[in-house]
Amino acid sequence: MPIRTKxxxxxxxxxxxxxxxxxxxxxxxxxxxxxxxxxLLKFFDALRECKFSDADRKAAARPHxxxxxxxxxxxxxxxxxxxxxxxxxxxxxxxxAGLGRNEVRNAKVLKWFLDPRAAHGCGETLLVDLLxxxxxxxxxxxxxxxxxxxxxxxxxxxxxxxxxxxxxxDDPAFFLLVxxxxxxAEQPSQMERYCEDAAARTCGMRPWAAVxxxxxxxxxETAGGYxxxxxxxxxxxxxxxxxxxxxxxxHDASTQTTAAIPRFLASTFARHIAQF
Numbered sequence: 001m002p003i004r005t006k007x008x009x010x011x012x013x014x015x016x017x018x019x020x021x022x023x024x025x026x027x028x029x030x031x032x033x034x035x036x037x038x039x040l041l042k043f044f045d046a047l048r049e050c051k052f053s054d055a056d057r058k059a060a061a062r063p064h065x066x067x068x069x070x071x072x073x074x075x076x077x078x079x080x081x082x083x084x085x086x087x088x089x090x091x092x093x094x095x096x097a098g099l100g101r102n103e104v105r106n107a108k109v110l111k112w113f114l115d116p117r118a119a120h121g122c123g124e125t126l127l128v129d130l131l132x133x134x135x136x137x138x139x140x141x142x143x144x145x146x147x148x149x150x151x152x153x154x155x156x157x158x159x160x161x162x163x164x165x166x167x168x169x170d171d172p173a174f175f176l177l178v179x180x181x182x183x184x185a186e187q188p189s190q191m192e193r194y195c196e197d198a199a200a201r202t203c204g205m206r207p208w209a210a211v212x213x214x215x216x217x218x219x220x221e222t223a224g225g226y227x228x229x230x231x232x233x234x235x236x237x238x239x240x241x242x243x244x245x246x247x248x249x250x251h252d253a254s255t256q257t258t259a260a261i262p263r264f265l266a267s268t269f270a271r272h273i274a275q276f
Contacts, residue, residue, distance in 0.1 A: 094272045107166040107180040108153050109269060113242065115151035121262025125245035134209050134231050141207050142173045165194060175201060175208040182215065182276050192224030215276040235276040242270035
């Protein structure tokens with residue numbers, strides 16, 4: 001139907017029903033070729049993270065833009081979105097790698113992004129964010145890792161294979177364990193044993209803590225008498241920090257082209273873990 005006809009419909013429809021019909025018709029067309037579901041989910045995920053000020057709310061109260069112009073703009077999104085899809089920008093390497101909800105596999109990737117010396121291009125941003133989270137409970141923790149900080153996955157601090165720690169961060173200034181949980185339940189006295197090992201290993205010479213990473217950020221049920229040293233953390237918080245890390249990786253104009261790869265890896269892993 002011609003745009004002029006649509007405009008007449010909208011003008012005679014104070015409730016805006018026709019305008020909304022134009023809007024959603026264009027939205028479907030703009031996200032054609034199988035992109036609709038995935039891209040709408042990404043759009044609403046991004047919108048959910050926006051924080052609106054009073055000025056934003058006042059602006060939102062102003063008259064809405066013309067529905068036909070908005071429909072035309074959405075229709076124009078189709079070709080560039082299709083090109084981006086063909087270029088692989090909507091691909092997910094972590095799905096291809098079969099991470100799923102497997103805790104060991106996801107822990108290994110998370111360990112890689114936490115390691116300041118790993119070749120992911122995000123530097124120490126994610127680890128600094130983790131230290132900030134720990135410092136909110138234990139303020140004597142350092143703000144940044146040292147240059148010789150070691151980050152390893154699947155460690156056995158006491159040599160017992162049944163006491164496998166998902167991620168161990170060993171720094172001359174602190175000692176930190178990260179227990180990764182997605183679906184699995186805690187083992188009997190699990191976090192208490194990890195804390196005992198950490199306390200024995202540091203001998204009171206440096207601060208230590210155990211991060212309990214879960215989808216909901218719930219407290220550990222097996223911390224025993226070490227509850228003040230077990231720090232709860234949500235996967236969604238890690239995802240937000242990863243998105244920040246991916247943006248920081250592009251600040252240097254001299255590496256803007258090469259930074260696209262680490263930005264892509266960090267942002268797609270953030271999207272993956274945000275679903276937990």
